[in-house]
Amino acid sequence: MQARKNFDDFFKSAFTVDNVIFGFDEGTLKILLIRRNEQPFEDFWALPGYFVQPKEDLEAAAARVLREMTGMENVYLEQLRTFGSPGRHGFGRVITVAYYSLVKIADFRPRAAGVAQEITWHTVDDLEALAFDHQEIVAVALDKLKRSIRTRPVGFELLPPAFTLTELQHLYEAIWETELEKRNFRKKILSMGLLEDLNRTQEGVAHRPAKLYRFDEAIYRKLEESGFNFEMKESKSK
Amino acid sequence: MQARKNFDDFFKSAFTVDNVIFGFDEGTLKILLIRRNEQPFEDFWALPGYFVQPKEDLEAAAARVLREMTGMENVYLEQLRTFGSPGRHGFGRVITVAYYSLVKIADFRPRAAGVAQEITWHTVDDLEALAFDHQEIVAVALDKLKRSIRTRPVGFELLPPAFTLTELQHLYEAIWETELEKRNFRKKILSMGLLEDLNRTQEGVAHRPAKLYRFDEAIYRKLEESGFNFEMKESKSK
DNA sequence: CAAAGATAGTGTACAAGTTACAATAAGCTG
DNA sequence: CAGCTTATTGTAACTTGTACACTATCTTTG
Numbered sequence: 001m002q003a004r005k006n007f008d009d010f011f012k013s014a015f016t017v018d019n020v021i022f023g024f025d026e027g028t029l030k031i032l033l034i035r036r037n038e039q040p041f042e043d044f045w046a047l048p049g050y051f052v053q054p055k056e057d058l059e060a061a062a063a064r065v066l067r068e069m070t071g072m073e074n075v076y077l078e079q080l081r082t083f084g085s086p087g088r089h090g091f092g093r094v095i096t097v098a099y100y101s102l103v104k105i106a107d108f109r110p111r112a113a114g115v116a117q118e119i120t121w122h123t124v125d126d127l128e129a130l131a132f133d134h135q136e137i138v139a140v141a142l143d144k145l146k147r148s149i150r151t152r153p154v155g156f157e158l159l160p161p162a163f164t165l166t167e168l169q170h171l172y173e174a175i176w177e178t179e180l181e182k183r184n185f186r187k188k189i190l191s192m193g194l195l196e197d198l199n200r201t202q203e204g205v206a207h208r209p210a211k212l213y214r215f216d217e218a219i220y221r222k223l224e225e226s227g228f229n230f231e232m233k234e235s236k237s238k
Numbered sequence: 239m240q241a242r243k244n245f246d247d248f249f250k251s252a253f254t255v256d257n258v259i260f261g262f263d264e265g266t267l268k269i270l271l272i273r274r275n276e277q278p279f280e281d282f283w284a285l286p287g288y289f290v291q292p293k294e295d296l297e298a299a300a301a302r303v304l305r306e307m308t309g310m311e312n313v314y315l316e317q318l319r320t321f322g323s324p325g326r327h328g329f330g331r332v333i334t335v336a337y338y339s340l341v342k343i344a345d346f347r348p349r350a351a352g353v354a355q356e357i358t359w360h361t362v363d364d365l366e367a368l369a370f371d372h373q374e375i376v377a378v379a380l381d382k383l384k385r386s387i388r389t390r391p392v393g394f395e396l397l398p399p400a401f402t403l404t405e406l407q408h409l410y411e412a413i414w415e416t417e418l419e420k421r422n423f424r425k426k427i428l429s430m431g432l433l434e435d436l437n438r439t440q441e442g443v444a445h446r447p448a449k450l451y452r453f454d455e456a457i458y459r460k461l462e463e464s465g466f467n468f469e470m471k472e473s474k475s476k
Numbered sequence: 477c478a479a480a481g482a483t484a485g486t487g488t489a490c491a492a493g494t495t496a497c498a499a500t501a502a503g504c505t506g
Numbered sequence: 507c508a509g510c511t512t513a514t515t516g517t518a519a520c521t522t523g524t525a526c527a528c529t530a531t532c533t534t535t536g
Contacts, residue, residue, distance in 0.1 A: 082335050
């Protein structure tokens with residue numbers, strides 16, 4: 001079969017998945033990086049990623065890498081973009097499909113293994129030089145996160161199951177690098193009707209404890225279907 | 239070098255680019271399809287696409303395919319998503335990076351060639367079964383277009399250099415599958431300050447001719463930098 | 477145990493933006 | 507020039523966004 005013959009002759013490339021894994025801790029946005037223990041870019045910090053297996057779906061590969069390196073499953077995972085400049089990998093052509101993931105940092109169980117000799121959270125602001133084109137991938141992921149949180153309430157994926165409105169506000173502030181006005185933020189977020197008041201309060205704080213809320217995913221799905229608009233604005237102010 | 243040796247052993251896959259090319263004509267949204275003249279999926283309609291060359295950048299490959307099949311250059315072209323289910327191609331594993339493109343349909347110069355025996359515009363609403371997973375790719379592209387036009391004035395890429403406000407409104411209506419209220423639409427779109435009144439009017443119409451406008455890209459870029467919000471709403475009404 | 481310290485929680489007036497709605501204007505045709 | 511067709515325009519009611527400051531509640535400390 002001629003077509004089949006032609007097909008087999010086409011150029012083939014190695015391909016990988018790389019995950020930009022966001023977490024939120026102590027009021028700052030973090031991403032998870034591994035330190036490579038293999039050439040190329042040995043000893044450089046890099047995104048957790050690996051080669052895709054012959055019969056493996058792309059998203060499954062991303063989920064597998066995430067599970068193997070962090071012990072986390074069933075987390076928010078979405079395709080970001082594919083990076084494939086001919087010269088991006090030191091050894092030969094490698095196309096990488098980048099995913100981005102939002103996780104609750106408390107669930108993290110580090111499992112350095114494979115090409116990773118170390119795996120830790122890094123503040124997004126000051127990243128040293130990363131391996132390959134991972135600096136660019138992180139930049140694209142950050143941009144996507146900023147836009148994404150604006151029109152969809154994905155931020156909850158980064159918070160513990162029960163959180164205070166102040167924590168939620170700090171999350172938006174960290175991602176957008178702005179300050180938001182407390183009363184207006186609360187009014188807006190509560191008006192969406194996505195938060196359920198848990199009738200519990202913080203414990204162990206040296207001040208008036210805040211009420212705890214949880215994100216009601218069921219209501220979210222219902223509203224989303226009906227075309228509800230979740231837009232948040234980045235207006236500043238003290 | 240051990241790492242290098244390992245690298246060469248990893249599974250490699252063929253990979254392609256596929257373009258979802260949108261056009262707008264006679265008030266309806268169209269996409270450009272080719273009819274395949276090769277196995278697999280011979281005689282099926284498919285997205286214009288082809289294998290990426292060994293040293294070719296992904297976006298360059300998408301632009302090349304677009305140029306070869308349509309004669310169009312310097313058009314709006316953006317990566318959409320990568321599709322790589324193990325079973326999506328009949329002959330073996332093929333990863334495809336899908337791009338989506340917005341073109342002015344008047345510039346189209348069909349050049350059936352390669353795997354294409356025919357190349358024509360199709361209304362988006364009623365597509366027959368397409369080759370591979372192209373149906374899904376088109377659905378994703380449509381979804382992206384709908385969202386995209388909401389927050390960024392990309393629609394102008396689909397219109398001729400000079401257009402009327404009614405044409406522009408029809409474009410939004412076609413993409414969103416709603417009807418918009420004329421006065422409010424005009425107020426909103428003009429208030430963004432992106433349209434330059436060309437002080438010319440339509441010719442050859444059997445009624446009062448409409449004023450012609452052009453999209454001022456320079457102003458757009460300036461406003462975009464300063465964080466201006468281009469959000470359009472899909473509110474209906476006659 | 478009272479005062480100080482810290483953060484939580486709340487309302488209102490003004491500005492800006494969105495929506496609904498209909499009459500006149502300007503060309504062409506017969 | 508009467509009739510047809512589409513273009514163009516404004517306003518009032520309503521909704522949403524913004525700016526802004528004081529009281530409440532808990533812990534800690536002297």
